[in-house]
Structures are given as structure tokens and as C-alpha cells.
Amino acid sequence: MTTRVTTQTVHLPDGTLCxxxxxxxxxxxxxxxxxxxxxGSALDWAEAQDAKVILLCGGPNFSSGGDVRAFHVASLSGxxxxxxxxxxxxxxxxxxxLIAMPRLVVVAARGAITGGSAGLxxxxxxxxxxxxxxxxxxxxxxxxxxxxxxxxxxxxRIGAGQALEWLQSDRRLIAPALCEAGLATAISDTPEEMxxxxxxxxxxxxxxxxxxxxxxxxxxxxxxxxLAAETAAFLDRIVRPDTALGMSRFLERIGGKADV
Numbered sequence: 001m002t003t004r005v006t007t008q009t010v011h012l013p014d015g016t017l018c019x020x021x022x023x024x025x026x027x028x029x030x031x032x033x034x035x036x037x038x039x040g041s042a043l044d045w046a047e048a049q050d051a052k053v054i055l056l057c058g059g060p061n062f063s064s065g066g067d068v069r070a071f072h073v074a075s076l077s078g079x080x081x082x083x084x085x086x087x088x089x090x091x092x093x094x095x096x097x098l099i100a101m102p103r104l105v106v107v108a109a110r111g112a113i114t115g116g117s118a119g120l121x122x123x124x125x126x127x128x129x130x131x132x133x134x135x136x137x138x139x140x141x142x143x144x145x146x147x148x149x150x151x152x153x154x155x156x157r158i159g160a161g162q163a164l165e166w167l168q169s170d171r172r173l174i175a176p177a178l179c180e181a182g183l184a185t186a187i188s189d190t191p192e193e194m195x196x197x198x199x200x201x202x203x204x205x206x207x208x209x210x211x212x213x214x215x216x217x218x219x220x221x222x223x224x225x226x227l228a229a230e231t232a233a234f235l236d237r238i239v240r241p242d243t244a245l246g247m248s249r250f251l252e253r254i255g256g257k258a259d260v
Contacts, residue, residue: 005038007045010055012200018053019046020192028064031116033083036090043097052208053104053199056120057192058111062133065115068142071238072247084238085231088147091116092227095149098123099215099223102208108195109133119148122157125211126198127184128191129175135183136172143246145233152226156219157183 004025010018021042023029046054066087074083098105098120107121110130118135121127139146146167154163158181166173178184188194237243 002038002041004035005042007042009049009051010196012053012196014200016053016200016204017049017051018055018196018199019049019051020055020057021046023056023058023063027067028061028112029058029117030064030067030070031087031091032067032070033086033090036087036094039094040090040097043094043101046103047101051103052204053106054098054101055106055108055192055195055199056124057108057195061111062107062109062113063117063120064112065117065138066144066147068247068250071144072244072251075238075244075247080238080244081235084235088116088231088234091119091148092231095119095123095153096220096224096227099153100220102212104199104204104207104211106195106199108191110191112136114138115144116148116150118150119153121183122149122153125207126195127178128186128188128195128198129178129184130189130191131175131187133175133178133184133187133191134172135178137167137170139167140170141246142250143237143240143243145230145237147230147234149223149227150230152223152230156223157181 006022006024008020010020012018023035025035029035071080071083074080105124107124107127109121109127111132113121113133113135115138121135137146137150150167151163175184175187179187185198186194
């Protein structure tokens, strides 16, 4: 579809149509407005194909999360809130959409799944990780408020206490720990292939019925309200002087690189 998100249709062994969406942007698929807009369009395309499975893949790094340098530049020019609104609203909309879709959402990821990009993993029905995959919040290091479902969706997956501890400690969880936490299904050197196999392993109608019962209207309404609260908190923090200082110090520590 675009150079930032490529699309492909694949038929599973039982004939089920799968839409493979691959994040293929530069800078480790950092979450910037163009990539998120293209991902939204790719989901539109997948629905138009009536694909029952959506396989979401990345490159050597699934996604490094928000582009801290871009946020910092926007902050210096007085445009932090405007830029943050573009990024965070798009991300929150995609996360909410993934859990609401009557389609099996499967993530195949390698390398970094950090910051807000972890929301794509949290919203997946199944996930297969490469051995080098890891998830880390980074919010406390940069000074941002959590987004992408870290406080809205993750507590539904692993419990509020564990979600809070993870955010406060800013620990890096590697693939085995993510499987143990229930955030991933399996580890494979070829996660894209195994993800396709898992997607074909079961009667689709039954699996989608289970998804609909778990993510029913009441639960999704609560999550949507929490996503809105995340967005508001992010916008509140991004304009604060201490957040600008935190971004500057973070960029200095990582040698001026753009992504977390």
C-alpha cells in the first residue's frame, strides 16, 4: 500500500484469507503520524478484503515507539501538544480498533517493541516473538505519560498491580517473560511463519466468538474511556518544562538518536 506499511493477502491452509500488514518505515518503525495514518489505511484495506486474519509484522525491530527527537523538536517550537495529539490519537484509535475488529489479530515481532508500540501487542489475539524480541515502557526515562494502552489495556491482560509495577520499574521483558505473562503465545526464529500456523489452528467462527465475548461492549467502553484518559494525561505532560528537560536528557544519554 505504501513504503511505510506494505500489504499482502495470504491464504491459510484451510482457505481462510489473511491480510499481512508489515511495518516498513525507517528509524525502526518509530510511531510518527505518517506511519500511523498508513497503518489505519492498511486496516481499512484488510477489512475491505474481508480478511478474517490480520497478521501484523515489522522488520528487525517491530517498532521503537514514539520518536523522542520529533517530540523534542515540536516542544522547542511550541508545537508539542499539536504533534502529540496527532500521534497519540491515531495510536489510541488503532489499539481500540484492533480489539473491536471481528477478525483474528496476530502479531509477529522481532527486536524492540517499546513505548506506545507495545499497545499493538497488547491488543493482539495471538503473538509470536523472535528470541530477540523485548518490551520496555521507557516512559519514566523520557518523562511522558503512558499511551498505547499501557494503563488502559495492559491491566486487563496481566492485572493492574503487575502493570503498575512494570511502568514504575521500567523493566525490559524479553520473549520468555512475555510468554509467561500471557502477552505472547510462542517464540520462534521465524515468527511470521509460526504466526501463520497458529492463525490456521482452530475453527475461525469459534475463535472470533470468543474474542467478541471477551471484548464485549461493556469492557471496550471502559477501555475506550481509559484510552481517552491516557491521551489527556499525555497531552498534559508533554507541554511541561520538566518533560522537555527529560526529553533533552534522554536524547543526550542515547547519543541523540531519534527513537527509544
